[in-house]
Amino acid sequence: MLSQPNITVTPFEREDIPALAEIEREEFSIPFKEKDFEDLYNTSYSYVLVARQGEAVVGYVSFNIIIDECSIINFATKNEFKRQGVGKKLMDTLISHCKGCGVRKVFLEVRVSNAPAIALYEKYGFEGVGISKNHFSAPREDAILMNLEF
Numbered sequence: 768m769l770s771q772p773n774i775t776v777t778p779f780e781r782e783d784i785p786a787l788a789e790i791e792r793e794e795f796s797i798p799f800k801e802k803d804f805e806d807l808y809n810t811s812y813s814y815v816l817v818a819r820q821g822e823a824v825v826g827y828v829s830f831n832i833i834i835d836e837c838s839i840i841n842f843a844t845k846n847e848f849k850r851q852g853v854g855k856k857l858m859d860t861l862i863s864h865c866k867g868c869g870v871r872k873v874f875l876e877v878r879v880s881n882a883p884a885i886a887l888y889e890k891y892g893f894e895g896v897g898i899s900k901n902h903f904s905a906p907r908e909d910a911i912l913m914n915l916e917f
């Protein structure tokens with residue numbers, strides 16, 4: 768499959784917020800709105816890393832870091848850029864950022880049916896450590912809690 772060598776990953780800027788909200792609307796049944804990203808922008812322990820091709824936002828990962836733990840809030844690649852290595856670039860950058868901050872553990876919840884995301888996380892060594900019943904809405908679905916320790 769085609770890999771995109773010209774993807775850069777950097778922390779988000781306020782002007783990225785409309786593009787991030789657009790990806791949310793495309794990818795999620797209960798999308799984060801611009802106000803939600805504004806809240807992340809104004810929270811000292813919240814981060815969003817943005818993948819770009821040129822000026823265009825093509826993916827992102829949002830997360831919180833509290834002491835030595837990172838919880839991933841959301842992770843998405845714009846549809847036409849999927850399966851081209853954007854998710855791996857975002858995860859590589861997230862992990863090196865976490866290691867640089869002294870994070871020892873990264874965790875997240877993912878829908879049990881979300882095979883692409885689960886495959887991405889397993890590729891990086893995340894392990895399923897529990898099930899949260901009815902964790903997600905629209906549609907209602909269990910979550911797998913996945914955990915990566917350094």
Ligand SMILES: CC(C)(COP(=O)(O)OP(=O)(O)OC[C@H]1O[C@@H](n2cnc3c(N)ncnc32)[C@H](O)[C@@H]1OP(=O)(O)O)[C@@H](O)C(=O)NCCC(=O)NCCS
Nearest residue numbers: 794842843844849850851852853854855877883884886887
């Ligand atoms: C999960 C997601 C972020 C992956 O992004 P991506 O940019 O397509 O990922 P990459 O191209 O870097 O792929 C990385 C690895 O993920 C796995 N993967 C990605 N898409 C996959 C698919 N459709 N089927 C199986 N494995 C897949 C593979 O292991 C892949 O490695 P490979 O290409 O060497 O086989 C993307 O599918 C997405 O945005 N999904 C919708 C939003 C979502 O569900 N987010 C997760 C919320 S917890």
